[in-house]
Amino acid sequence: MSGPMIEWVRSICPFCGVGCGFLAGVERNRLVGLEYLTDHPVCEGALCPKGNAALETVHHADRLLHPLVRKGDGFERISWDEALEGIAARLLDIQRDHGADAVGFLASAKCTNEENYLLQKWARLFGTNNIDHCARLCHASTVAGLARTLGAGAMTNPMSDVAHSDCIFVIGSNFTECHPLASRWVGDALERGAFLVVADPRVTPVVWQADLHLRHRPGSDVALLNGMMKVILQEGLHNEGFIAARTSGFDVLRQSLAAVDLAAVEEITGVPVAAIQEAARRYARAKASVIMWSMGITQHTTGVDNVISLANLALLAGHVGRPGAGLMPLRGQSNVQGACDMGALSNFLTGYVPVTDAERRARIAAQWGTPELPAAVGLTVVEMMHAAGTGALRALYVMGENPMITDPNVDHVREGLRNLDLLVVQDIFLTETAELADYVLPAALWAEKAGSYTNTERRVQWQPRLIPPPGEALPDWQIIASMGRLTGWADQFDVPSPEPVLAEINAVSPAYRGVTQERTQALGGVTWPCPEEGHPGTPILHETRFATADGLGHLEPIAYRPPAEQPDDRYPLVLTTGRTVLHYNSGSMTRRSKALLTRERSLFVEISPADAAQRGLEDGQQVRVSTRRGDADCLARVTSATAAGVVFMPFHFAGANVLTNDALDPTAKIPEYKVAACQIEGLPR
Amino acid sequence: MNVLYLNLTRCIYCRACEVACEREHDGISRVAVTLVDPRQPVPVSCRHCEKHPCLEACPETAIEAAPGGAIIIHTRKCISCGLCVIACPFGAIELDAGGKIAEKCDLCEHRQRDGRLPACLLTCPARCIEYGPLDDILAVARTKPGATFVAAMGETGTVVTLPDRSVPGV
Numbered sequence: 001m002s003g004p005m006i007e008w009v010r011s012i013c014p015f016c017g018v019g020c021g022f023l024a025g026v027e028r029n030r031l032v033g034l035e036y037l038t039d040h041p042v043c044e045g046a047l048c049p050k051g052n053a054a055l056e057t058v059h060h061a062d063r064l065l066h067p068l069v070r071k072g073d074g075f076e077r078i079s080w081d082e083a084l085e086g087i088a089a090r091l092l093d094i095q096r097d098h099g100a101d102a103v104g105f106l107a108s109a110k111c112t113n114e115e116n117y118l119l120q121k122w123a124r125l126f127g128t129n130n131i132d133h134c135a136r137l138c139h140a141s142t143v144a145g146l147a148r149t150l151g152a153g154a155m156t157n158p159m160s161d162v163a164h165s166d167c168i169f170v171i172g173s174n175f176t177e178c179h180p181l182a183s184r185w186v187g188d189a190l191e192r193g194a195f196l197v198v199a200d201p202r203v204t205p206v207v208w209q210a211d212l213h214l215r216h217r218p219g220s221d222v223a224l225l226n227g228m229m230k231v232i233l234q235e236g237l238h239n240e241g242f243i244a245a246r247t248s249g250f251d252v253l254r255q256s257l258a259a260v261d262l263a264a265v266e267e268i269t270g271v272p273v274a275a276i277q278e279a280a281r282r283y284a285r286a287k288a289s290v291i292m293w294s295m296g297i298t299q300h301t302t303g304v305d306n307v308i309s310l311a312n313l314a315l316l317a318g319h320v321g322r323p324g325a326g327l328m329p330l331r332g333q334s335n336v337q338g339a340c341d342m343g344a345l346s347n348f349l350t351g352y353v354p355v356t357d358a359e360r361r362a363r364i365a366a367q368w369g370t371p372e373l374p375a376a377v378g379l380t381v382v383e384m385m386h387a388a389g390t391g392a393l394r395a396l397y398v399m400g401e402n403p404m405i406t407d408p409n410v411d412h413v414r415e416g417l418r419n420l421d422l423l424v425v426q427d428i429f430l431t432e433t434a435e436l437a438d439y440v441l442p443a444a445l446w447a448e449k450a451g452s453y454t455n456t457e458r459r460v461q462w463q464p465r466l467i468p469p470p471g472e473a474l475p476d477w478q479i480i481a482s483m484g485r486l487t488g489w490a491d492q493f494d495v496p497s498p499e500p501v502l503a504e505i506n507a508v509s510p511a512y513r514g515v516t517q518e519r520t521q522a523l524g525g526v527t528w529p530c531p532e533e534g535h536p537g538t539p540i541l542h543e544t545r546f547a548t549a550d551g552l553g554h555l556e557p558i559a560y561r562p563p564a565e566q567p568d569d570r571y572p573l574v575l576t577t578g579r580t581v582l583h584y585n586s587g588s589m590t591r592r593s594k595a596l597l598t599r600e601r602s603l604f605v606e607i608s609p610a611d612a613a614q615r616g617l618e619d620g621q622q623v624r625v626s627t628r629r630g631d632a633d634c635l636a637r638v639t640s641a642t643a644a645g646v647v648f649m650p651f652h653f654a655g656a657n658v659l660t661n662d663a664l665d666p667t668a669k670i671p672e673y674k675v676a677a678c679q680i681e682g683l684p685r
Numbered sequence: 686m687n688v689l690y691l692n693l694t695r696c697i698y699c700r701a702c703e704v705a706c707e708r709e710h711d712g713i714s715r716v717a718v719t720l721v722d723p724r725q726p727v728p729v730s731c732r733h734c735e736k737h738p739c740l741e742a743c744p745e746t747a748i749e750a751a752p753g754g755a756i757i758i759h760t761r762k763c764i765s766c767g768l769c770v771i772a773c774p775f776g777a778i779e780l781d782a783g784g785k786i787a788e789k790c791d792l793c794e795h796r797q798r799d800g801r802l803p804a805c806l807l808t809c810p811a812r813c814i815e816y817g818p819l820d821d822i823l824a825v826a827r828t829k830p831g832a833t834f835v836a837a838m839g840e841t842g843t844v845v846t847l848p849d850r851s852v853p854g855v
Contacts (some may be wrong), residue, residue: 034708036807046810052704176697179812187695188809191829205697208724209848581699594712595704640723 008035010523012463013227014110014446014583015050015330018159018181019455021523023046024055024447029467031055031447033041041524042159042455048180049596050584057445058467058595062429064442065369065471075440075607080472084479087397087439088486090422091126094394094482100127100374104384104393107133107344108400108476109333113460113558115476116335116342116500117350118493119399125370125492129355129378134401134585135336136381140668141298142329143340145307147352149315149554151547154337156326157290158457158539163188165247166325167286169279170198171221171310172296177581179330179456182292192345195286197279199224199271200296201576202606202648203641212278212604213644216269218576219300219563219675225309226560227265227273228280230257232316233582237284242318246546249555253312256557266559278356284317287326295578299673301633303566303665308556315553321542333585334446334621338454341509341528346378351509367508369492382407382662388416395422397483400443400477402586405433408627408660408671426479431588432654442473449475451498451519454528457539460515461525475503564663564677567645571627571677573611574646575659583652590652603653607680611645612638615680623650623682627676630658633683647680687754688767689733689792689843690815694831698726702814704792704806706730706790709804713781715790725848728805731756731777731790734842742772747787755792763787792816819844832843 008023021040025033034055038045047054067083068075078086080313094102107116116133123131135143143153150156162168162185175182190209197216198207199221207213216224232238232256243250262273269276283289291314297306310327319325331337343350353360355377365373379387385407387393396417407413417423417436425434426441431486434440448469454460469475477498484493495501502520503510514537515528527537545551567574582600583590590596605625607617617623619638624631625647632655642648649656651673661676700718709762716730727781729752740748740756747762758769758778763786770778770787777830778789801807806814815822822844826833833846 035801036804038807043810045807045810046812047705047808048699048810049701049704052701052708052808176699176811180697180701182701183695183697183811205699208697209694272774292838458723581697595707599700599703 002485004344006032006069009144009464009466010037011447011466012334012461013051014054014334016179017333017336017456018042018179018446019334019453019457019459019461020047020051020181021354021461024466026466031058031467039523039563042457043181043460044184046181046184049582050590052592053593053595056595057589058447059470060592063470063473064428064430064440065473067472068440070438074107080474083439083441084482084486087422087424088483091395091487094421095127096396097616101130102392102394103128104130104379104387104396106381106396106401106403107131107339107396109134109336109339110400111333111339111476112449112453112498113338113342113505114451114461114498115399115480116339116344117483117501117505118477118480118495120342120344120350120481121284121368121492122471122487122489124373125238125368125484125488125489127374129346129374129376130384131341131378132381132384133344134333134381134406135340135345136669137299137406137671138295138332138336139298139329140670141300141303141307144668145304146311146327146329149308149311149556150320150327150542152541153256153340153352154448154458154541155325155328155331155379155456156320156541157328160185161323161326161540162186162290162292162328165189165194165288165290166324167195167197167282167289169283169289169293170196170206172200172292173330174200174202174204174206174578175292175294175330178332179293180578180581182330182560195282197282201643201646208242212282214271214275214279216271216576218646219302220269221297221300221306222309222558223265223268223560224271224276225313226257226260226558227262227269227276228283229313229316230260230262231277231280232284233257234279237281238316239318243316247315247553247555248550253555253557282317283313288322289317289319290324290326290328292328292330294330298308299670300675301665301672302561303670304667305558305561309558311553312555312558315555320553321540321544326540334455335453337456337458338460339451341454341512342505343604346380349361349373350505351511364508371402382664382671383669385413385416388420391419396418396420396424398423398425398433400427400434400479401586402427403656404436405586405657408657408673410657411630413664426476427588429588429592431586441479442471443479444469444473444475448473449477449498451477452502457527459527460520462517462520504658519566538578564672565661565675565677567677571679573680574675575625575627575649575676575678576646577649577651577656577660578651580650585652587652603632603655604637605680606637606639606642606648607635608642608644608646609638609640611647612636615682617680617682622685623680624683625659625678625680627678629661632656632658636680647678687817688818688819688822688841690826691728691843692724692813692826692846693727693809694829694846694848695813696728697811699810701808701810702728705804705808709793709796713788715788716829729775729777732775732843733792738772738774739769739778742768744768755794756791757791757794758787760786760788771789
């Protein structure tokens with residue numbers, strides 16, 4: 001910490017949704033050090049390996065420094081004025097010739113609330129609800145499923161509250177790798193004697209600490225959860241008082257569960273009935289139980305069904321609205337909660353106002369100085385890629401997303417993006433997506449701009465600007481504001497800094513009304529709903545009533561449906577995908593970190609010893625993984641961490657998402673990253 | 686005297702300690718987390734043993750048992766003989782990339798000098814690592830589930846708790 005010139009400034013980690021804090025050391029406009037912030041309420045100073053490597057990307061030689069325009073196969077440097085005016089002119093042409101719905105916008109869960117607010121406002125004033133972002137690919141099912149059952153699509157309790165749980169039920173979450181800080185509070189609960197049930201097809205490090213592992217088949221979650229609820233009802237373990245006072249729909253749910261046959265559940269899930277019974281008893285009987293989940297639940301064509309089933313389970317047992325009892329969807333990106341809150345979704349305006357709600361839409365239109373906003377639900381992320389392929393979408397404006405790595409069925413995404421008349425990408429590096437762009441705009445990263453971020457707990461924290469951006473790079477809010485002014489909304493995008501944008505968010509979104517800049521700057525920020533200035537914030541949701549219109553939790557019967565794709569003779573294995581602890585999403589940041597890349601260098605596939613032996617594969621061998629959509633070469637890791645019949649690949653490296661299925665959940669429109677039928681063959685050495 | 690406490694029932698193999706150590710020590714980590722069975726990671730690094738064979742093996746006076754409990758290599762006095770590397774019962778000392786200087790965990794001596802705790806301890810997301818007086822550490826360790834080892838080959842330099850499942854015969 002030496003060096004008298006170094007100023008240490010409180011900052012928010014730019015990676016996952018946990019929202020850890022640290023001190024960034026600033027000296028002569030450079031970040032020169034990182035120090036642990038032990039009084040930060042989210043992390044107590046701790047940081048995972050990615051957090052420790054957060055500074056490595058900041059001054060990286062690959063940073064984009066100037067606006068670029070496509071010239072043949074390459075790019076040519078142009079001025080900001082040329083870039084912005086050129087993009088605006090082409091967007092207005094496309095709007096005139098094909099209508100505003102021929103244009104799509106991708107917001108970013110890596111950008112601030114203010115930036116996401118501005119981008120979705122611009123898209124809507126431009127005339128379309130084709131505005132979406134990667135929440136569609138991670139927790140769209142949670143937002144839809146919890147909104148329907150509890151009235152609010154967000155985590156109900158703070159992360160540290162897990163320490164007060166007596167039973168922790170983890171399903172489809174490898175938080176030890178994806179949200180490592182959760183391990184801190186789970187560890188505390190286990191030392192207090194809490195019981196840990198983990199449902200996961202893989203033996204992740206979460207399973208190492210589990211008291212009970214339910215190794216269910218990918219995509220069999222609804223069957224498993226219905227089985228648990230069946231046991232709870234059969235054995236009278238449901239919370240009658242809670243059900244009577246705080247829920248609706250119990251009779252219908254009970255009738256539907258009566259038809260569930262536990263032997264059939266064992267058949268579908270592969271989990272013995274006795275284990276399902278034990279899990280159900282432990283969850284229902286504990287004083288305070290919590291459910292933690294992530295993409296293992298959401299990234300299915302039954303994603304919304306899975307989430308509703310979890311809500312059903314919690315409501316049946318009365319495990320919501322108390323310390324240690326709740327529903328904890330762990331959000332994946334530093335501001336994915338905030339980007340959703342801001343309305344960077346094709347079906348919601350700011351504050352989860354449905355675009356189809358004429359009255360509330362009109363209220364927001366008035367605040368934005370326009371007589372009317374578009375009323376039709378827009379295209380979601382994957383639908384935009386499909387529409388680009390058919391020509392229905394002519395232009396795509398991308399702020400900080402990298403669909404060429406992160407979207408399912410990447411070969412199809414490439415075709416779609418190439419088919420566009422105009423692709424604009426603003427990012428910090430020349431990503432795989434930016435390589436296909438007509439215009440590339442250099443953006444500032446977290447340390448180079450001010451703004452607020454909302455973590456998975458709904459906690460809103462301010463990140464101050466620490467250093468200037470490199471070269472001619474600009475903050476995203478500034479670029480979007482320029483685009484808004486140049487496309488006809490000069491009065492709405494007269495934005496001198498992020499602060500007045502947050503003030504506008506306070507006015508538009510009731511849950512953010514008291515989330516002022518001052519509050520977000522305090523250590524640990526403030527947790528929404530914060531309905532007025534001076535309100536303490538709301539760490540625990542649903543304590544006395546649910547956020548639904550009638551205040552009740554809505555039980556809803558769900559029938560099991562199999563995944564969209566089943567293994568067959570040609571593709572006999574099930575491929576499931578996810579994160580590793582050492583990399584982050586599309587890898588555009590972490591693959592540029594020496595510390596992280598040297599520890600995890602390239603794409604791999606985990607395969608069980610039995611499946612490997614059957615194919616004559618050895619650990620460390622080069623293999624080809626193929627699905628109906630394409631193939632990818634990588635290294636085989638032979639491990640008992642994966643069950644026979646199931647293989648796993650991380651999606652941080654090019655290749656994995658060439659394989660994944662772009663079939664969608666009918667409601668949430670989330671693709672089924674977690675189940676694809678595949679085959680694996682060894683490659684010659 | 687201060688000792689390290691590693692509560693390995695909580696370790697999630699995230700390797701944050703390695704990356705933090707590397708950041709604090711000019712790009713070279715002095716801890717390597719290794720899976721000793723498919724479900725049990727163990728950080729390999731200096732245990733700051735109470736009996737310190739490395740110090741006894743050193744033909745110079747390059748290794749010091751500091752008053753606080755840390756075993757410190759004074760790299761300027763190191764003659765690259767490698768005897769400490771051989772003597773260490775934990776394999777926690779290595780010669781640097783050029784084969785010149787013996788290197789190992791120094792408990793972030795540079796941080797402790799200005800009152801900051803070792804980086805691995807602070808960064809550990811799962812809160813596996815503590816550092817303090819032996820009596821305090823033992824009082825904490827006694828409350829933890831698992832099997833606690835107060836003395837191993839190096840006696841009490843580091844107190845370790847392992848899950849019962851990983852301990853043969855327990």
